[in-house]
Amino acid sequence: MSVQQHYNEWAATYDAVENKTRDLEKNAGQRVLADIAADSIIELGCGTGKNTAWLASKASHVTAIDLSEEMMQKAKEKMQLPNVVFQQFDITQPWSFTQRKADLITCSLILEHIENLEVVFEQVSSYLKENGHFYICELHPCKQYSGSKARFETTDGTQVLECFTHHITDFLTAAAENDLSLVQLNEWFDDDDRSTLPRLISFLFQKRSVS
Numbered sequence: 001m002s003v004q005q006h007y008n009e010w011a012a013t014y015d016a017v018e019n020k021t022r023d024l025e026k027n028a029g030q031r032v033l034a035d036i037a038a039d040s041i042i043e044l045g046c047g048t049g050k051n052t053a054w055l056a057s058k059a060s061h062v063t064a065i066d067l068s069e070e071m072m073q074k075a076k077e078k079m080q081l082p083n084v085v086f087q088q089f090d091i092t093q094p095w096s097f098t099q100r101k102a103d104l105i106t107c108s109l110i111l112e113h114i115e116n117l118e119v120v121f122e123q124v125s126s127y128l129k130e131n132g133h134f135y136i137c138e139l140h141p142c143k144q145y146s147g148s149k150a151r152f153e154t155t156d157g158t159q160v161l162e163c164f165t166h167h168i169t170d171f172l173t174a175a176a177e178n179d180l181s182l183v184q185l186n187e188w189f190d191d192d193d194r195s196t197l198p199r200l201i202s203f204l205f206q207k208r209s210v211s
């Protein structure tokens, strides 16, 4: 089953079932982005809209993108905000969904499903305004090395999604090659317990100005 089909199926329970990764990321994003001003935002992989309304409260315009119609349908049912436009799109394709550059592009828990980071970073860089920010939060590679993958339960049993491991250096190299400077790197632990494996890693990059 493709990632798109899996998320179309997972949409029915994504919000309802306990999910530490989902909940920790919400907290991480709001902490990292609290002081980042952004008039226009592109949210990649908005899913069921966990972060969309909060992002919309910061901006004049949010373009929320997702591959899965069913995940995005859940988001649309939750909010009808005049400054949010939802669009179904595969972000590994050339970004025809927008003409306008953003102040902030966010990407929460999606890159583990995308094999080629370079394709995404190239487009992020070209759709980000100078000095604009790119926020990423993903399952920490340490978790991936220990076997963690996105998964959900159905009546047919556990469904495990196709995932790709990206090392920390893969993110940093893709950023450096696309005019993105690292501003902040954080590791996020369950219950803030730093004696355990970190669950998530987040990066905040900034697009370098040309002059």
Ligand SMILES: C[S@@+](CC[C@H](N)C(=O)[O-])C[C@H]1O[C@@H](n2cnc3c(N)ncnc32)[C@H](O)[C@@H]1O
Pocket: 003, 004, 007, 022, 025, 044, 045, 046, 047, 048, 049, 050, 051, 065, 066, 067, 068, 071, 089, 090, 091, 092, 107, 108, 109, 110, 113, 114, 150
């Ligand atoms: C784990 S969910 C995260 C949703 C939301 N960002 C959150 O944090 O709850 C991953 C989302 O990425 C979307 N996704 C995966 N691959 C994608 C792609 N190539 N283009 C756009 N969205 C994609 C999935 O459909 C899914 O909604």
